[in-house]
Amino acid sequence: MKTFDIVIVGGGMAGASLGAHLAADASVLILEMEPQPGYHATGRSVAFWEETYGGPAVQPLTTASGPLLASPDPDFHDRTFLSPRRTLHVGRSGDAPLRDALLQRFAGTVTLEPVDPAPLVPGLRSDWTIGVMEESCRDIDVAALHQAYLRRFAAKGGEIWVNARLESARADAGNWHIQTSQGAVQCGLLVNAAGAWADEIARRSGVAPIGITPLRRTVVQLRVPTLPSADLPLVMDLRAGFYFKPEGPGRVWLTPHDEAPSPPCDAAPEELAVAEAVARFEAVVDWPVERIEHRWAGLRSFAPDRAPIYGHDPVQPGFFWFAGQGGFGIQTAPAAALLGHALITRSPLPTAIAALPIDCYRPQRLR
Missing domain, CATH: 3.50.50.60 (FAD/NAD(P)-binding domain)
Incomplete structure (x- = not known):
């Protein structure tokens, strides 16, 4: 032994x-x-x-991790783990209280700027009029x-x-x-x-x-031929109903931000969650969805x-x-x-x- x-x-x-x-x-x-x-x-x-x-409970850990990801010890890794992204938090006119709560919650800790979202996301539907830019967001390898x-x-x-x-x-x-x-x-x-x-x-x-409760999160990769640019921001719903981001030319990673309780398992996506993801995406932008290329799910585990x-x-x-x-x-x-x-x-x-x-x-x- x-x-x-x-x-x-x-x-x-x-x-x-x-x-x-x-x-x-x-x-x-x-x-x-x-x-x-x-x-x-x-x-x-x-x-x-x-x-x-x-x-706010997670933010101190995330903020402290940023410099360690951006500039790792050369003996650990020879380049940064981060690449530019940005986040655009979006909402409809009735979501102004959510925008204000976000700005207040992170005042003094995270730089957030109210913006007009329309110029930042070509094809954004006209009812999405509220935006908050979080410039510091990065993709992680x-x-x-x-x-x-x-x-x-x-x-x-x-x-x-x-x-x-x-x-x-x-x-x-x-x-x-x-x-x-x-x-x-x-x-x-x-x-x-x-x-x-x-x-x-x-x-x-x-x-x-x-x-600890495992919650299933569904993700799909969409083929969107008219995606204007691969460097668009991560677009996140103030109501936590979706987020999506470009993943190379003409492709988007999208989630309906679902949190379905699940036993510990090799998680698989459910068709209803996939359909909901696409429906929510089409309600935000007018980009035609050519096909769903991939779909998967993972378990996110939370304490009470x-x-x-x-x-x-x-x-x-x-x-x-x-x-x-x-x-x-x-x-x-x-x-x-x-x-x-x-x-x-x-x-x-x-x-x-x-x-x-x-x-x-x-x-x-x-x-």
Whole structure:
């Protein structure tokens, strides 16, 4: 039986980023139940870095992650993970209170500017008269970021077991005895970075679940031959009914912003959600939809208060929660990994995340 200091359950962005930092200080194993890491939420992200996305609880993590994504350590990655995008929040005349609430909610933290949306989106239908520009929004190269973390993890001596499902875990005298589909392993600290499976992993480990709910998000890729420009902004509904963005010439990634409760699974899109997405898109712009080229779905996992959960379980301190990132785990990954490393190693917060309100992320708030 192999023994490690730390076992991380989940090899997506959360587990890979945290593991990349921890492997410099400890022997670390990542257990990934799929044949390759990042199969679920990480590999299905419509990734962008947007400071208002997720609300005030997520914004500090996103803002702190921005410089780390824009200018990574050269030993970590040789170029930026970000590329220009912008976000245009749009609404109809009755949505003025939502515009005002957005501006007030992020006053002093995120630069937002009321604008006329019509000149910014050719073909925008005439009833969409309200706009707020968020210039700072950027696209994220998710695959490059995930692979960079996995490379650093391996370079620091970390080990990954794929096709390794955690079947049970038992704490005894300060150690975890873990049974996986690839054999038994022991460790001192068990980290739950299992995304939609986080509560299930807690149950299998004899730890009370925290109430993490997976919600299905549907995405479609449309062929839109008359798309005016590939550098148009991400267009986001103030009522949270859709967002879409260009994905190369003549193509758009679109979601109806759905949040359908789902068991942890290999999520698949439902036809009703796909149809709703296209209907909402056609109500915003007059671009003809030639065809739906691809469709997919992913699970975004939320705690009851929709803020991430980072910290030792208050009843079982040998169990560390690194979960509940919702749909914001990519854009917050650099800051969250630094925070998780600091909490596990009991070291001071690095300068890059010194201002984070860490108590609002601890699991104690939900017990």
